[in-house]
Amino acid sequence: MTAATARLRELLESFDGLDLPPLSEELVCALGLPEGLPAELAISEVAELTGVSAHTLRYYERIGLVGVGRDPGGRRVYDRDALGRVVFITRLRCSDMPIRDITRYLALVGQGEASVPARLTLMLAHRESIVRRLQELQAALAVIDYKIVTYGGDCAP
Amino acid sequence: MTAATARLRELLESFDGLDLPPLSEELVCALGLPEGLPAELAISEVAELTGVSAHTLRYYERIGLVGVGRDPGGRRVYDRDALGRVVFITRLRCSDMPIRDITRYLALVGQGEASVPARLTLMLAHRESIVRRLQELQAALAVIDYKIVTYGGDCAP
DNA sequence: ATTTGACTTCGAGCGCGCTCTAAGTCCTAC
DNA sequence: GTAGGACTTAGAGCGCGCTCGAAGTCAAAT
Numbered sequence: 001m002t003a004a005t006a007r008l009r010e011l012l013e014s015f016d017g018l019d020l021p022p023l024s025e026e027l028v029c030a031l032g033l034p035e036g037l038p039a040e041l042a043i044s045e046v047a048e049l050t051g052v053s054a055h056t057l058r059y060y061e062r063i064g065l066v067g068v069g070r071d072p073g074g075r076r077v078y079d080r081d082a083l084g085r086v087v088f089i090t091r092l093r094c095s096d097m098p099i100r101d102i103t104r105y106l107a108l109v110g111q112g113e114a115s116v117p118a119r120l121t122l123m124l125a126h127r128e129s130i131v132r133r134l135q136e137l138q139a140a141l142a143v144i145d146y147k148i149v150t151y152g153g154d155c156a157p
Numbered sequence: 158m159t160a161a162t163a164r165l166r167e168l169l170e171s172f173d174g175l176d177l178p179p180l181s182e183e184l185v186c187a188l189g190l191p192e193g194l195p196a197e198l199a200i201s202e203v204a205e206l207t208g209v210s211a212h213t214l215r216y217y218e219r220i221g222l223v224g225v226g227r228d229p230g231g232r233r234v235y236d237r238d239a240l241g242r243v244v245f246i247t248r249l250r251c252s253d254m255p256i257r258d259i260t261r262y263l264a265l266v267g268q269g270e271a272s273v274p275a276r277l278t279l280m281l282a283h284r285e286s287i288v289r290r291l292q293e294l295q296a297a298l299a300v301i302d303y304k305i306v307t308y309g310g311d312c313a314p
Numbered sequence: 315a316t317t318t319g320a321c322t323t324c325g326a327g328c329g330c331g332c333t334c335t336a337a338g339t340c341c342t343a344c
Numbered sequence: 345g346t347a348g349g350a351c352t353t354a355g356a357g358c359g360c361g362c363t364c365g366a367a368g369t370c371a372a373a374t
Contacts, residue, residue, distance in 0.1 A: 199320085199321085200320090200321075201320070201321085211320095211321090215322090215323090219324095230322090231322060231323095232320085232321055232322075233321085
């Protein structure tokens with residue numbers, strides 16, 4: 001265990017009330033990239049793989065979210081790392097993390113191990129916002145279900 | 158803040174205060190507006206009660222979401238019905254129903270009982286989208302938790 | 315009488331996250 | 345060599361849901 005991870009464990013333990021579920025086999029598997037992919041991909045291939053449009057991929061690069069190399073002709077070349085970042089970004093985006101925060105997170109990653117506690121703080125804050133959103137949505141669902149069982153009555157709240 | 162508005166505020170907060178089981182006694186109770194409110198409210202009072210800014214309330218009227226009367230001086234007067242609509246809109250908004258759909262729903266309400274099946278269809282569709290979103294968020298939460306337990310490691314997905 | 319302050323209308327502006335256009339470059343196939 | 349197509353860039357545009365500003369009106373308080 002490095003000094004950084006030791007510090008982190010300490011930090012992690014200081015957050016009480018954090019009730020992490022066990023990692024399922026499926027989840028761990030899903031987190032890996034598939035084997036047998038070419039080491040380098042064109043933008044259109046990344047778009048097809050990830051479901052993120054080429055326009056958006058270029059946009060992500062412009063705003064500093066993913067660094068992408070170029071081939072001799074000036075075209076983007078996504079290596080395994082860049083592909084990983086794109087997938088990671090989509091995961092955070094689909095939980096509504098603002099791009100601003102993703103940018104910050106990725107910048108921290110770029111700063112190496114020393115930034116791990118800061119990353120963790122960012123993630124825990126985001127976790128909180130997801131949990132809040134889940135609760136809001138569940139409450140909203142109860143309201144909608146009420147509306148439905150009362151056959152879409154009038155619009156008293 | 159008057160006693161009546163304080164009471165409504167309390168009611169609204171208890172209602173929005175998360176963790177409501179579907180169709181609980183509290184929920185059904187909370188769906189009625191409290192007694193003892195003035196029958197007519199100014200825009201600033203509605204803003205304070207509902208947490209929706211006066212700017213936004215005017216916006217909602219402009220786009221045809223809530224019909225609001227006027228006093229002899231031309232100022233908005235929110236009756237019980239208009240207040241109900243505003244609260245209802247906030248409930249749907251917080252579950253991310255697009256304003257376009259809320260407008261459609263309220264238009265259906267205005268068409269009377271004949272539109273009940275159409276309202277129901279709209280609500281069921283929205284219910285589906287909430288359920289989907291809940292599932293997405295839960296999946297995202299699992300990913301974030303994985304990130305957290307692995308100490309905010311690199312950005313492989 | 316004047317000042318204050320909450321209101322009115324209309325229209326413009328903003329933040330977000332894309333999404334698209336235009337004009338140009340480069341490789342491949344015919 | 346030339347046509348096609350996928351790519352490049354910089355920059356504009358869009359949809360959403362507000363949010364704000366400017367200029368004016370009105371009623372009550374001083």
